[in-house]
Every structure is written in structure tokens, then in C-alpha cells.
Amino acid sequence: MSNTNWSRRSFIQQGAILGAGLGMLPLISWKAPGSGDFVEFISPIDGDMLHVRDGKQLKNGVGVKVKIKPVAPGKINLTINNIQAKEESGNYTADIILKGFENKISVCDTLTGRKSTITVFYLSKLNNQYRLSVDDAIWFLKDIHINAAVYTSVFDNPFMGLLRSLHEAYGTKVHINLFYETDGFNLSQMTDKFKKEWARNADWIRLSVHAKAEFPDDPYIHAGYGEMYRDCHAIRTQIQRFAGKEVMDNTTTLHWGQVPVEVCRALRDEGYKIQVCDFNVDNDLPPCSYYLDVPHRRHINKRFIWRDNKEKIIFVKSSIIIDTVKLQHIKGFLDSYGENNIIPPYVDLLVHEQYFYPDYKNYQKDYREKLTAAIEWAQMHNYTPGFLSECVI
Incomplete structure (x- = not known):
């Protein structure tokens, strides 16, 4: 399925309409390789990550x-x-x-x-953890670059200041997925003035790869191994240069996330063994499911985590895209998992950076309140802060 008729804006709008209707998901069964018609595994199936x-x-x-x-x-x-x-x-x-x-x-x-x-x-350590993950991120780094001579801390940047305030209030851990470039800036220009500060905060901040740039949509839908490896390596190299290896992780969310298996292999070989996405299925949203087929997408929607044993890649489903849901519906959206008896063992609270900025055409003035509502839901349901790399061991 191609996403070429989807824009980010239409995806956000449609997600707000369809997202709350989770419904009951059908089970899949699994025939182990070489088993013929002998037996089918209903639960668990090959690659399930139990907790x-x-x-x-x-x-x-x-x-x-x-x-x-x-x-x-x-x-x-x-x-x-x-x-x-x-x-x-x-x-x-x-x-x-x-x-x-x-x-x-x-x-x-x-x-x-x-x-x-x-x-x-x-997974002995996977039990009621959550993180805040940020996609489409680069504007905050551009601002730090422009103000490198003025800022005394990365947290002088308003977006980073917001994230720190959430960490201080709730202990929230934040994973940020980066573009390599945006208008007038790329990561090779980012100052390393604050490298030690990044490292000091690596216990709650992680940086990883998202894509080369925001546009075009679906940048890797027809990509090969080499293109993804090149872009991934370029971003990782710059992260290590300006922020240090301490903030790097084995987890990422790829931009749009509809790609051939070779793209996921390139991410894996660059260290990203855990790949997060939406895994849309049985709705009109773009798949955002890497290379997985419909039965396995349905399975991940039920389990939230699954490992492709052939490719040695772990897939994790985001629990909510915060900017697609109105403030007053966020807690109800997350409650619907329990109502459908599909409770996530790990909650990924996903948001996109650009909606934070007043000069952005789709600015959401309640951005801070939305993040707070999602985090408070996690806290009230006994989820504690944790990176996936700390839980999937």
C-alpha cells in the first residue's frame, strides 16, 4: 500500500477521527518453519516477547x-x-x-x-514503563545553533526547557528522533559547546535517527539498504560529535515507517535493533508498519511488541500520537486500551516537535497541556519512566 496521497496534515486529521476506535483484534496463528500441517501456535507465536x-x-x-x-x-x-x-x-x-x-x-x-x-x-524488566518520544525533531537544534553564543545551556531553548520541566515534575524520560537537515541548517553545523551537558542528562534524554528531512513524505518507501545506511550513519555520526555516545540508543522511529525490509536491515546494522511505529491496520490510515504484513500488524496491535526472528529486529507499537488527539480526549483514548482488554506493557507517548511553535501553520497552543495529560495518565496507571533499551533486555 502506498502512502503517496497522504500528507502529514491529513494523517494527523484522520488519526484524530479514527484513533479512538480500537476494537477487538483477530488472533493470528503461526506455523513454525518445516512443520507442514502438523501444528499451529496460537499463543505465543514465534517471536513473541513475553512479560x-x-x-x-x-x-x-x-x-x-x-x-x-x-x-x-x-x-x-x-x-x-x-x-x-x-x-x-x-x-x-x-x-x-x-x-x-x-x-x-x-x-x-x-x-x-x-x-x-x-x-x-x-522480558523480565518489561512491566509498566513509559517514555515520551518526539518525532520530526530538528528545529530546536537549529535554534541552539543560531544562539550558541548566547545560550549557556541547551535548556535555554524553549522546547528543551519544556522537556526538562516535564522531567523535573514527573521523572519522564524523553527519546528524540532527529532529521539530518531542515531549511538553512543541518546537523554538521550543530555546536558541540554543550556536549558535556548532553552527557550529564543522558539518564533521561536520548537522541536517534528519524530521516534525512521532513519532505518528501514516505522518503524511504522505495529506498534500498545503501540509502538508509548512508542517512542513518550521517545522523549517528553527528549525534556522537555534538552530544556524545552517552545519549545514543538502540531504538528509533523511522519517518513514516513504510519501507522495504532492506531499509530495516540497514537500521539494524547501524545499531537500531528496536524499531517503533504505528502499525496501522483495519482502518484508512497509512500503514506506517515497516515491511510487516497485515496478520503481523494485527498481532502487534494486540501485543505491542514482537520480534522478527529471521531479521533479528524488535518492533514496538506507539500507544498514542498525542498531536492527533484533542486535549479533552487524550485520557479517554488511552483508557480505551483497557476497555478493549488490550493493555500495553510499555507505553510510548509519541508527539511531533513542530506543533510546539506559534509560528508553525498548525500550531497547537495546548501542546504543553497535551503532553502533561498523557504523562499524568501514565503516572496514574502506575507506569514508571523507562527507555525501551532499559526494558527490552
Whole structure:
């Protein structure tokens, strides 16, 4: 599906209309490679990243007991990791303990010896964290560049000042995804005067790649490995130069996020093993789902996190695009996850930088209040600040 008829403005407007209707999402099943028609995994599927909400945490905290649910036809006798499975009308279950990061789930028919295996993961530190992530970001850096001789701190910049005030009030951690260039400025011009200050604040600020520039829309929809690797490397090089390696991370959100698999491979090879996006499906919004097909997008909308084991890339769904939702609807939008029994284990509160500025044509005068409302929702629901790189271990 192409996004070529979408502009950022129409995306924002349509998102505000459709975003609150989450609905119940259909399940997908997974046939492990080489399994033929022997067995399908209903829950978990290959690449699922499980956490304490998916089962019962062991008393010592080193593992979690989860229920494995395969489906298999015909007369068979299934064991799951050598534990006898319970059967009812072709549906099988067994409680399995997951320990450590990577876990193999093997289903075997003891009557024939047929065996099928998937790989899932246990995230012991993923449980009720959130972050504020900022997309389309570069204007604040241009302002710091222009005022390098005047500013004594990066927080003299109004946008950075806002982010610091949110951190001071709530402990919020902020991940900023950068363009390389905008009108009259690119990252190679950014002063390194504040490099030590960036490093001192790396416990709550991270910088990463977004795209070369805001326009055209869908800049990488037909890109190859080389183009993405080049742009990604250029941005990472400049971040390290002016802000230091301390603020760099293994997580990013790619601009528009509708790309061939080669683009995601380039990001992965440049260190971005966690790739965040909207994963739109079953609505009229642009997919923003990297290279994933509809069944896997539906699965991520239910799970919020999934790993493509073939490509060794972890995908995470944003929970809200704050600037697409009216202030009075933000808490209701986030509440709708619980109402639909789809509760995110990690909440990514996404916003775009440009709506902060009064001289921007689509300026949102309640920008600060919107961020505050989203963060307060997270706090009230017992989410604590944490970067994805700290939780997905």
C-alpha cells in the first residue's frame, strides 16, 4: 500500500477521527518453519516477547509460568517442552516456565515423533514503563545553533526547557528522533559547546535517527539498504560529535515507517535493533508498519511488541500520537486500551516537535497541556519512566 496521497496534515486529521476506535483484534496463528500441517501456535507465536502480565511470575523473580496454546488436527499425543499437554477439541495447553531472555518452545507428537519449535523471549524488566518520544525533531537544534553564543545551556531553548520541566515534575524520560537537515541548517553545523551537558542528562534524554528531512513524505518507501545506511550513519555520526555516545540508543522511529525490509536491515546494522511505529491496520490510515504484513500488524496491535526472528529486529507499537488527539480526549483514548482488554506493557507517548511553535501553520497552543495529560495518565496507571533499551533486555 502506498502512502503517496497522504500528507502529514491529513494523517494527523484522520488519526484524530479514527484513533479512538480500537476494537477487538483477530488472533493470528503461526506455523513454525518445516512443520507442514502438523501444528499451529496460537499463543505465543514465534517471536513473541513475553512479560509478567503474560503469566505468573516465579517467587524468586527469575522466570514466568505461561500457558502455551497450540492447535493440531487428528489423533495425536502432544507434549510441550516434554510436558504432557491437555487436549480439548484439538486445542492443546501446557504451562511452561520461561527463564532467561531466549526460550525454545517445542511441541512433539509422541505417536509419530513429529516436532515443531518456535523461539520466544522473556522480558523480565518489561512491566509498566513509559517514555515520551518526539518525532520530526530538528528545529530546536537549529535554534541552539543560531544562539550558541548566547545560550549557556541547551535548556535555554524553549522546547528543551519544556522537556526538562516535564522531567523535573514527573521523572519522564524523553527519546528524540532527529532529521539530518531542515531549511538553512543541518546537523554538521550543530555546536558541540554543550556536549558535556548532553552527557550529564543522558539518564533521561536520548537522541536517534528519524530521516534525512521532513519532505518528501514516505522518503524511504522505495529506498534500498545503501540509502538508509548512508542517512542513518550521517545522523549517528553527528549525534556522537555534538552530544556524545552517552545519549545514543538502540531504538528509533523511522519517518513514516513504510519501507522495504532492506531499509530495516540497514537500521539494524547501524545499531537500531528496536524499531517503533504505528502499525496501522483495519482502518484508512497509512500503514506506517515497516515491511510487516497485515496478520503481523494485527498481532502487534494486540501485543505491542514482537520480534522478527529471521531479521533479528524488535518492533514496538506507539500507544498514542498525542498531536492527533484533542486535549479533552487524550485520557479517554488511552483508557480505551483497557476497555478493549488490550493493555500495553510499555507505553510510548509519541508527539511531533513542530506543533510546539506559534509560528508553525498548525500550531497547537495546548501542546504543553497535551503532553502533561498523557504523562499524568501514565503516572496514574502506575507506569514508571523507562527507555525501551532499559526494558527490552
